[in-house]
Amino acid sequence: MGTPLKKKLPKKPLEVTIAGIKFRNPVMTASGTFGYGAEFAPFTDIEKLGAIVVKGLSLYPRQGNPGPRIVETPCGMLNAIGLQNVGVDDFIEKKLPLLKGVRTHVIANIFGETIEDYMEVARKLDGVKGVSALEINISCPNVKKGGIVFGTDPQEAFRVVSAIRKSTSMPLITKLSPNVADIRVMVKAAEDAGTDAISLINTLTGMVIDVEKRRPVLATATGGLSGPAIRPVAVRMVWQAAQVAKVPIIGMGGIMNANDALEFLIAGASAVQVGTASFIDPDAAVKVAVGLEEYSKKHSVSMKDLTGSLKLA
Amino acid sequence: MGTPLKKKLPKKPLEVTIAGIKFRNPVMTASGTFGYGAEFAPFTDIEKLGAIVVKGLSLYPRQGNPGPRIVETPCGMLNAIGLQNVGVDDFIEKKLPLLKGVRTHVIANIFGETIEDYMEVARKLDGVKGVSALEINISCPNVKKGGIVFGTDPQEAFRVVSAIRKSTSMPLITKLSPNVADIRVMVKAAEDAGTDAISLINTLTGMVIDVEKRRPVLATATGGLSGPAIRPVAVRMVWQAAQVAKVPIIGMGGIMNANDALEFLIAGASAVQVGTASFIDPDAAVKVAVGLEEYSKKHSVSMKDLTGSLKLA
Amino acid sequence: MQSIESKILYNDMLAEGYFRLGLEWKTPRVKAGHFVMLRVSDGMDPLLRRPFGVYKVIGAKGSASKGTGIELLYRVVGRGTSILSAKRPGEVLGILGPLGNGFPSPRKGLKVVMVTGGMGIVPLYMLASQTGGILLFGARTKKERFLLDGFKGPGLKVKTATEDGSMGTKGLVTALLEKELAAGVVVYACGPLGMLKAVSRMCSDAGVRCFVSLERSMACGIGVCLGCAVRSVNHDGKENRNYKMVCSDGPVFDGEDIDWELL
């Protein structure tokens, strides 16, 4: 029962290093759930976060999908935002400056519809001050390849990550889709392509139907399922990924509190991201960090030592 | 808003025909959640069900996994029962007779660890009076093939279903696993192998960790996620399956009430199965049937016409 | 904008299925048309907060918005509101707010005409108390009359239309509006989508400026999830449309800026 892994706690037990970057704690916000960061300043102390991952950025601004774009589901929600965003140029010019002076890492989540798109976005962000790393969202359909999704085909995943690897010297985090039969194959593909870290999971594809109208609730028919409903699937995938991964893993999916975050760390994640929870409580991610600190003290264990500490029977 | 699909209702608007079998209504109980049927007689009128699908049967009795075998999750539960069952012989001799005279269809869910196992179980059930059809659970690891799961590899799925097809003249329902990237490929494989119907979804693989003990809660580490949490994923998969399937589809995953069942029918299912809900309310499946009847009257629509009636924008 | 835990002061049934909820809040800097996101359950189902317009500020003197709390008026329509209706004084709820842009003040000299249907009356209480004018109240039956209780405002006149004719004119509230549309008028409307669409078109046709308060399903309420999008029309002659967020760009919009086709 909770035997301490180490008796002596390091000076900064919350600190973790991923892809050469030091994070003050392993708690990040998940892309698409924290805007461009500054929006949360009225509600929470964003400097207490390990990192802010901003809304997915594309080469050009995107309008996104028609509404309805969201619908609540049991212990979760579906979204079909359609990756609406200001575009990488406006991000650099208008959004990033709002975070100037804020002492936390900013990670830019990027996506494209072609490999060239991805490369171009990565190039534009290369060396931009105030951006610490890129997170590549590969859960997008490759329009050139007839819409097959980069994130469910290991070869496509390899190609897009390799291409980005060549376009930037920034640390790369590849964000995996859970809509696959074997996540380990995707981990390997991303590693082979030179990613510095893996993050998972993105949303599970789901659908809700309005039975009175006999129509999908979302204008796009299907959407991405997030929130506590998906947590058991996410923890399982992080655990599976950790069995094979050589690079650090950032885990997410339904984290509502520190206890949930601990499941991911113990399963093998070096850091976590808090997504949907920020909608319900804009201070949720910071509360997770506070809870991790308490656990660290109580059990006299650093986050680093906690990672992958799962004992099997 | 709910324009009736047809003005004139057939005489038995709830009746559906699948694999040549007439069911009084499209509501079945899901395997593993309704025992061998008779257990529910004190709580519900099992004759009001379209069919009872019994606990998965194997060639020999199975003891199942050590405990803990279940754990609650947000709007769901994980189970790792390990397919404990009395074995096909005891089922035929001891369990089936308990349902004698009960006027509803009994469907035998079967599984094995090798193709030969599956074939043998199917052979034993062939022509057994009181069993209307076989449902093949292919979410099992093929021990001969090093544990790869029949249900996530289309070739393996094809092989096992073809083999069973040759072992029995009974109607076959192939039950698909949701732990795949593209459910349509699995639908095709089962169809090519000669299945008469498809049922989906089985459970999503998940994991819960006890962060105080730093151990998985389940003795087997991972388990199968069921309940309302997975419903949006299940509805999406049924809808995708319906795009390509030529045989009827039986939909399930998190159905708690008639409204949920309607989502599956509208998405393309010809019938539904109620699983976890029976634990929470042993009368849940019958209540679903009652609710479907009300909807049928209110909207003047038969179940048959409802199937696949989803309108896209 | 604040995220606070607020004590329930009262949660009284006004009529079958209608409640007024008093919430303690030391410094609610609330403007007419603002809304709040309420956490109706500590559990994870229902998961998301629910949006509610602010009916009035409790303990406010005159039209000043300072007070000691806020009052909401809500109708039980689903699980969230049903859970809410079972809450008792002394229990605590999470409030996020005040949110949204609120109603723009009418230009001096313009005559204010307010059009409401059902619970659409909520955000207009504060506006009416400040601007007065004409309130066109649409309801299904006279049973919804209580929604008008306590409405006041400088020279406020109320006209009613009920669908069943049990109070005021029989028919839709838009029929009442017809007679009020004239130069020098500005319209504020809140209610069901169909009504807002009609009001907006009528105003457009009459050349009268009209502000509508919209409702969309919301997850965050603060403009970050991008879930509550409505398409807006740019009046630059080009087919230039883009999405506005009801929570942060609205909920109040100029009726002419909304792409009603897509709603």
Next chain:
Amino acid sequence: MQSIESKILYNDMLAEGYFRLGLEWKTPRVKAGHFVMLRVSDGMDPLLRRPFGVYKVIGAKGSASKGTGIELLYRVVGRGTSILSAKRPGEVLGILGPLGNGFPSPRKGLKVVMVTGGMGIVPLYMLASQTGGILLFGARTKKERFLLDGFKGPGLKVKTATEDGSMGTKGLVTALLEKELAAGVVVYACGPLGMLKAVSRMCSDAGVRCFVSLERSMACGIGVCLGCAVRSVNHDGKENRNYKMVCSDGPVFDGEDIDWELL
């Protein structure tokens, strides 16, 4: 066995975190050791029912089990019990029950010794009232004394052990048991797993028959989900072990039939 909607008669706090819950039930054919599955929330989270032992039958005359309702005693330990503790008289809860095998009646002439720890006392109230005997009550501190309130039975003697020594003997309740183990004794035990394990071993060693009431996480309560398995030992000399369901084969087992290693 029934699945009914039952009205809450009372739900009173006995002490911080401890409640007694009265539920209306016309014909509860309840036996000592039976339990019920309660639906604590209409919502989907928490999803599963929660198992609770029956403390007593309300309105029963003497030791007859007919009555007008049942009383449960519960401790708030998590989300389900916390939701339960907020329920008020008049609200309705789903009950599934009575479930399980219950305690077997002691053979004539045997001296009954009951061993309990914490909430393990619940199912023994009815047994004690019927059999009398000796009740060995284990608690952490004397603050849990109230759990003994109202305990009665033909010639019932109560001995107490508290971990902090604030009432009765200082130490574990198993120390009290030591002195009672003798020929002609039958033991009934309910409480934490560690205690049951020790009690079972002590009885085994002393050649005394012992019945334990076990707890496992449950989904269905009626033996169909196969979730609440414990491994049982067959005493046929062979290494023949198989799973029993706590809900339907138990919750009361002969201590010797349980494979304690695996628990």
